[in-house]
Amino acid sequence: AQRVTQPEKLLSVFKGAPVELKCNYSYSGSPELFWYVQYSRQRLQLLLRHISRESIKGFTADLNKGETSFHLKKPFAQEEDSAMYYCALSRPNTGNQFYFGTGTSLTVIP
Amino acid sequence: ETGVTQSPTHLIKTRGQQVTLRCSSQSGHNTVSWYQQALGQGPQFIFQYYREEENGRGNFPPRFSGLQFPNYSSELNVNALELDDSALYLCASSARDLNTEAFFGQGTRLTVV
Numbered sequence: 001a002q003r004v005t006q007p008e009k010l011l012s013v014f015k016g017a018p019v020e021l022k023c024n025y026s027y028s029g030s031p032e033l034f035w036y037v038q039y040s041r042q043r044l045q046l047l048l049r050h051i052s053r054e055s056i057k058g059f060t061a062d063l064n065k066g067e068t069s070f071h072l073k074k075p076f077a078q079e080e081d082s083a084m085y086y087c088a089l090s091r092p093n094t095g096n097q098f099y100f101g102t103g104t105s106l107t108v109i110p
Numbered sequence: 111e112t113g114v115t116q117s118p119t120h121l122i123k124t125r126g127q128q129v130t131l132r133c134s135s136q137s138g139h140n141t142v143s144w145y146q147q148a149l150g151q152g153p154q155f156i157f158q159y160y161r162e163e164e165n166g167r168g169n170f171p172p173r174f175s176g177l178q179f180p181n182y183s184s185e186l187n188v189n190a191l192e193l194d195d196s197a198l199y200l201c202a203s204s205a206r207d208l209n210t211e212a213f214f215g216q217g218t219r220l221t222v223v
Contacts, residue, residue: 004152043114044153044200044214086152095141095206097166100152 002027004089006101013077014109021072021104023061023087031089033063033070034098038084047072047085057081077108113137114203116215123191123222131186131218135203141165142184143212144176145200153200159184160206188220196222 003026013019025031035047048056050063050070061072070087084105088098113136123129135142141160145153155168159178173189182203188195198219204212 006152043216044202046211049211088152094166095158095160095209096202096204096212097143097155097158097168098145098153098202098212099155100145102150102152 002031002089002091002099004087004099004101006085006087006104008104009102010105010107012107012109015079016076019074019077019081019106019108021085021087021106023070023072023101025068025070025087025089027068027089027091029092030065031091033061034088034090035059035061035070035072036086036088036100038086040083044086077106079108079110082106082108114201114213114215116199116201116218118218119216120219121221123220125191125193125222127191128187128189129191129220131188131199131201131220133184133186133201133203133215135182135184135201136213139203139205139210139213140182141204141206142178142182143202143204144184144186145202146170146195147198147200147217148194149197156186165206191222193222196220 005024033050037047087101115134143158144156147153157167162178178184198217202212202214
């Protein structure tokens with residue numbers, strides 16, 4: 001079975017400070033990992049996926065298979081980063097069948 | 111605008127009733143997945159439809175069923191509604207063959223009383 005854990009329900013940082021949202025997963029194979037974001041009154045949207053190795057809006061995430069983690073990081077938080085962030089896992093070749101964590105609500109304090 | 115639309119946006123039903131939720135997928139997408147999001151939780155995978163066939167199911171009972179139509183739009187049906195079925199129901203569409211990003215709808219808020 002697969003499981004995604006986001007240990008922090010709430011996270012507050014000051015503008016300009018580094019931010020790290022934690023995500024740990026359990027899965028016996030090689031999963032695909034994603035970060036989804038939901039801004040206020042908007043729908044869930046993809047922030048980044050580990051296979052693309054992109055940096056989106058200054059965010060990066062590295063898949064650490066040894067620690068089974070996929071933490072999301074940004075060196076300098078901006079007010080517009082305030083949102084709900086979900087880490088998600090998809091088993092290989094299942095076409096975006098996601099298993100989500102419970103989410104972390106990030107607030108960036110001006 | 112992603113093009114994935116869900117209807118209705120809100121719905122109130124009585125325990126024991128049946129409900130049908132609808133999802134119109136983005137143009138060119140042949141795969142629709144449904145999720146249930148209870149308050150304070152992350153979305154939970156219900157099932158996925160690919161080219162009109164169920165293609166994967168999460169840990170939900172058989173009273174949760176679905177359909178996908180030739181135009182790739184989809185329905186989620188829930189029979190014998192229970193109070194715990196109250197949640198936000200999300201659908202997401204993608205083109206499985208092309209391994210594209212999944213786009214989510216705005217959700218249907220179902221309240222069971």
